[in-house]
Amino acid sequence: MKCALCGYQFDKEESDATCTGCPLFKGCSMVRCPNCGYEEPADSTVIKILKQWRNPKK
Amino acid sequence: MSSLFKRGRHRQRKGSGHHHGAKTISITGLDKVALVGSPNTGKSVMFHNLTGAYATVSNYPGTTVEVSRGKGRIRQKEFEVIDTPGMYSLLPITEDERVARTLLLEEKPDVVIQLVDAKNLERMLPLTLQLLEAGLPMILDLNMGDEAEKLGITIDTKRLEEELGIPVVLTTATTGQGMKTLEEHVIKHSKATNALRIKYHAYIESSLETIISLLQSDYQLSKRAIGLLLLQEDQEITNLIQTQEPENFSRIKAVVAETQQRYTHSLNYLINRRRQWEAKGIVSNSMTFPSEVQSTFREKLSRLMMKPITGIPILLLVLYFGLYQFVGVFGAQTLVDFLEEVVFGEYFNPFITELFSTYVSYIPLQELFVGEYGIITLGIRYAIALILPIVGTFFIAFSIIEDTGYLPRMALLIDRVFKKIGLNGRAVIPMILGFGCSTMATIVTRTLETRRERVIATFLLALAIPCSAQMGVLLGILTGNPLATLIWVITLVGIFLLIGFLTARLMPGDSPSFYMEIPPLRMPNLSNVLIKTYTRVEWYFKEVFPIFIVASIVIWIGQITGLFDQVLNILAYPVTWIGLPREAAVAFLFGFFRRDYGAAGLYDLQQSGVLSGIPLVVSAVTLTLFVPCIAQFSVTIKERGVKTALAVALFIFPFAFIVGFLLNAILISLGVQL
Numbered sequence: 001m002k003c004a005l006c007g008y009q010f011d012k013e014e015s016d017a018t019c020t021g022c023p024l025f026k027g028c029s030m031v032r033c034p035n036c037g038y039e040e041p042a043d044s045t046v047i048k049i050l051k052q053w054r055n056p057k058k
Numbered sequence: 059m060s061s062l063f064k065r066g067r068h069r070q071r072k073g074s075g076h077h078h079g080a081k082t083i084s085i086t087g088l089d090k091v092a093l094v095g096s097p098n099t100g101k102s103v104m105f106h107n108l109t110g111a112y113a114t115v116s117n118y119p120g121t122t123v124e125v126s127r128g129k130g131r132i133r134q135k136e137f138e139v140i141d142t143p144g145m146y147s148l149l150p151i152t153e154d155e156r157v158a159r160t161l162l163l164e165e166k167p168d169v170v171i172q173l174v175d176a177k178n179l180e181r182m183l184p185l186t187l188q189l190l191e192a193g194l195p196m197i198l199d200l201n202m203g204d205e206a207e208k209l210g211i212t213i214d215t216k217r218l219e220e221e222l223g224i225p226v227v228l229t230t231a232t233t234g235q236g237m238k239t240l241e242e243h244v245i246k247h248s249k250a251t252n253a254l255r256i257k258y259h260a261y262i263e264s265s266l267e268t269i270i271s272l273l274q275s276d277y278q279l280s281k282r283a284i285g286l287l288l289l290q291e292d293q294e295i296t297n298l299i300q301t302q303e304p305e306n307f308s309r310i311k312a313v314v315a316e317t318q319q320r321y322t323h324s325l326n327y328l329i330n331r332r333r334q335w336e337a338k339g340i341v342s343n344s345m346t347f348p349s350e351v352q353s354t355f356r357e358k359l360s361r362l363m364m365k366p367i368t369g370i371p372i373l374l375l376v377l378y379f380g381l382y383q384f385v386g387v388f389g390a391q392t393l394v395d396f397l398e399e400v401v402f403g404e405y406f407n408p409f410i411t412e413l414f415s416t417y418v419s420y421i422p423l424q425e426l427f428v429g430e431y432g433i434i435t436l437g438i439r440y441a442i443a444l445i446l447p448i449v450g451t452f453f454i455a456f457s458i459i460e461d462t463g464y465l466p467r468m469a470l471l472i473d474r475v476f477k478k479i480g481l482n483g484r485a486v487i488p489m490i491l492g493f494g495c496s497t498m499a500t501i502v503t504r505t506l507e508t509r510r511e512r513v514i515a516t517f518l519l520a521l522a523i524p525c526s527a528q529m530g531v532l533l534g535i536l537t538g539n540p541l542a543t544l545i546w547v548i549t550l551v552g553i554f555l556l557i558g559f560l561t562a563r564l565m566p567g568d569s570p571s572f573y574m575e576i577p578p579l580r581m582p583n584l585s586n587v588l589i590k591t592y593t594r595v596e597w598y599f600k601e602v603f604p605i606f607i608v609a610s611i612v613i614w615i616g617q618i619t620g621l622f623d624q625v626l627n628i629l630a631y632p633v634t635w636i637g638l639p640r641e642a643a644v645a646f647l648f649g650f651f652r653r654d655y656g657a658a659g660l661y662d663l664q665q666s667g668v669l670s671g672i673p674l675v676v677s678a679v680t681l682t683l684f685v686p687c688i689a690q691f692s693v694t695i696k697e698r699g700v701k702t703a704l705a706v707a708l709f710i711f712p713f714a715f716i717v718g719f720l721l722n723a724i725l726i727s728l729g730v731q732l
Contacts, residue, residue, distance in 0.1 A: 007575025013322040041597035
């Protein structure tokens with residue numbers, strides 16, 4: 001994924017690694033950029049299903 | 059294996075080396091200048107420029123790698139010059155690189171000149187960053203300057219010097235251009251006190267801190283560089299540490315293993331990627347390439363957006379139409395009025411209240427759901443009639459700003475303005491623009507070096523960073539009164555500037571670059587905007603809904619026990635002290651749960667006519683500064699301990715009200731009419 005603020009490309013594991021100390025980690029659906037700290041919500045389940053429905057091959 | 063403690067002795071084998079010139083060179087006791095760099099950067103030519111005819115070439119002991127040594131003279135001072143084999147990284151792969159690193163460490167040069175190809179600076183800067191981390195006394199020589207010029211590349215060496223914190227010289231070794239400047243720097247050489255220091259991921263930084271504390275011996279490299287090489291699993295360094303730190307080696311190894319487990323990618327990959335990112339940022343700030351000079355409308359507009367003199371008016375226009383009009387007027391007035399007064403006021407609330415009155419005879423249970431602070435009549439009403447339209451329109455506006463590519467331009471503009479006044483934009487901008495809570499930011503403070511810095515940073519985060527949704531709700535309250543909005547905005551801007559100033563003072567050594575990839579400007583894509591808005595609204599409601607319901611339940615319990623009224627009576631003292639009506643105490647009580655819940659409480663008071671004018675803006679400012687929400691408070695306890703967390707909260711509470719008091723007094727004394 002690509003940070004919408006700084007453009008840094010990272011994966012979810014890298015983002016999670018910076019958050020594991022937080023007590024809210026397990027319940028948090030935010031994705032944090034390891035470079036600049038900008039956070040965005042992860043894709044919701046509804047959106048994933050819609051995307052899957054539109055592009056079933058992906 | 060070479061020792062990293064003692065100076066090695068270079069042997070010249072008989073018959074295997076060759077001399078240039080007839081004289082035997084004596085280089086013992088002279089200051090050493092080491093030339094380092096990748097192959098094909100002109101090191102040999104530079105070596106010849108510095109040494110003339112007097113040099114020896116021989117194999118490094120035990121290897122087939124050739125090393126050239128010579129004597130150079132600058133003004134009256136003589137130097138030993140060493141031409142090291144080509145290297146790309148301090149983590150060696152080839153024998154050449156191994157010898158080059160060993161030479162640097164064993165010979166302990168007084169000056170290290172790194173030669174890079176000026177056309178390909180971005181590829182070569184990662185080595186520069188490693189050498190800086192190692193604590194070596196550096197000069198960066200951008201060689202082959204003539205070739206870069208032919209290609210239309212312009213290099214701002216002054217900017218590079220500022221970014222890196224070391225002397226930077228542009229040379230063309232083949233013609234001698236730039237040699238005088240280089241020689242001046244060699245004469246004046248001293249270890250850089252302001253060299254760039256990259257910050258890696260928070261967890262890697264935390265592990266580095268631990269490793270550094272476990273390294274007891276002295277090394278030719280800085281302990282930070284040793285720590286990084288250990289994390290990158292450099293075998294030679296690992297073996298060295300095993301020998302030199304027998305007591306702590308197993309702990310160091312455990313830290314390395316534990317750090318690696320946190321990431322899917324290897325630490326070597328992550329560390330190198332971070333350096334490459336930093337190199338990209340430095341190059342983008344100090345070099346221009348011919349392809350960048352375009353005159354399309356989008357490029358012109360993009361440049362205008364990022365220059366402070368034109369960028370600030372553009373930003374104000376975007377904020378006015380995007381936030382003030384769309385969120386504040388359309389969202390917070392038109393939509394909210396419709397949902398509150400028509401949907402809930404005329405239909406839903408009367409219906410549900412009637413339903414409960416008819417079928418639920420137990421009064422406390424009626425109160426729980428449909429009372430003054432009931433789950434449905436307050437909690438759900440706040441969430442759907444008030445928060446949803448404001449936050450929804452706010453997220454739409456934000457998603458459009460993001461999808462057009464304006465967001466990084468806005469961040470860069472704010473950062474440039476901050477830098478001009480000596481502040482630290484990097485510490486503030488992601489927090490302002492991000493939707494995450496300050497909770498995470500509190501965790502990042504663990505990477506600060508001293509306890510004092512950590513406590514102060516934690517305090518700043520708790521005090522003054524509002525979440526974006528809270529800002530949206532408060533904006534909704536203040537819209538319709540431009541002067542009130544202006545006062546609130548000025549107060550917020552003042553807070554952000556204060557945070558920027560304090561973090562710049564408290565966190566020295568932070569990278570001066572705030573590099574972002576700037577995507578092309580484009581028209582927003584409707585489906586992207588809708589997807590982003592939906593994702594954010596869904597996330598927000600998942601967070602907020604349960605809290606609003608829990609808050610209603612807690613207040614209900616408080617009402618039954620009488621505790622609610624007692625707390626309100628206590629809160630009424632500071633509230634009335636700052637010129638607000640007693641009823642505003644409820645909003646501050648809500649603010650303990652979540653700040654946006656408190657903002658929603660203010661909105662209700664404004665709608666009912668209880669809050670207006672000066673008290674409205676004073677309450678908005680005070681609530682912005684108010685105590686952290688429960689989530690952030692609990693993280694502060696975990697990161698800083700109970701005592702510090704309580705101290706922070708106990709400071710912020712009176713501080714927020716003192717600011718409210720002062721603002722109220724100033725506005726009244728100035729006779730401001732709102």
